[in-house]
Amino acid sequence: MNDQNQIFPIGExxxxxxxxxxxxxxxxxxxxxxxxxxxxxxxxxxxxRTNWHTHPLGQILLVINGNGFYQEKGKSARAIAKxxxxxxxxxxxxxxxxxxxxxxxxxxxxxxxxxxPADWLAPVSDADYLSVQ
Ligand code: MN
Numbered sequence: 001m002n003d004q005n006q007i008f009p010i011g012e013x014x015x016x017x018x019x020x021x022x023x024x025x026x027x028x029x030x031x032x033x034x035x036x037x038x039x040x041x042x043x044x045x046x047x048x049r050t051n052w053h054t055h056p057l058g059q060i061l062l063v064i065n066g067n068g069f070y071q072e073k074g075k076s077a078r079a080i081a082k083x084x085x086x087x088x089x090x091x092x093x094x095x096x097x098x099x100x101x102x103x104x105x106x107x108x109x110x111x112x113x114x115x116x117p118a119d120w121l122a123p124v125s126d127a128d129y130l131s132v133q
Contacts (some may be wrong), residue, residue: 002066002075005061005065006065006105007035007041007064007065007105008026008041008105009038009042010043010115011024011041011043012024012025012026014042017120018053019049019050019051019124020045020047020049020050020051021045021047021048021097021098022044023042023043023048023049023050023097024042025039025040025042026041027039027040027105028040028041029070030079031075036104036111036112036113037095037109037110038112039107039109039110040106040107041064041105042105042106042107042126043065043103043104043105044068044098044103044104044105045098045099045103046101046102047098047100047129049068049069049095050071050095050118051095051120051123052094052121052122052123052124053093053095053118053120054090054092054093054094054119055088055091055110055111055118055119056090056091056111056113056116056117056118056119057090057110057112057113058089058111059088059110060080060087060088060108061080061084061085061088061096061106061108061109062106062107062109063080063083063084063086063104063105064082064105064106064107065082065103065104066082066099066102066103066105067082067099067102067104067129068096068097068098068099068102068104068106069094069096069099069133070086070088070094070096071094071096071132072093072094072115073092076132077132079099080094080096080104086106099129099133100133102130
């Protein structure tokens with residue numbers, strides 16, 4: 001992707017085990033000696049999204065480019081765009097990703113405790129993903 005609005009490098013491709021489509025991570029703040037959080041810039045190409053997942057200690061998303069969606073299980077999806085902040089409570093099943101025709105980049109700040117940063121669940125089906133567009 002060659003996007004002059006991109007603030008940080010695209011980074012490394014994320015594993016297909018946990019993501020549908022092309023998503024990449026550029027680590028901004030590695031887990032430090034306190035082990036309490038990590039921060040990274042995550043870029044989703046059009047159509048790309050996370051699997052359903054939870055965070056034992058929550059997560060904050062800061063959208064810095066493009067358009068996408070955030071959805072909690074059992075709730076309507078929320079359209080998100082550059083400048084939006086998403087506060088994800090602990091243990092809430094959710095997914096986030098790009099819109100089907102637009103890339104999206106967010107900074108993810110993820111709290112880390114003894115249970116790690118995330119518990120990964122099933123992929124978001126194409127039917128479920130397309131229904132929120
Ligand atoms: Mn998340």
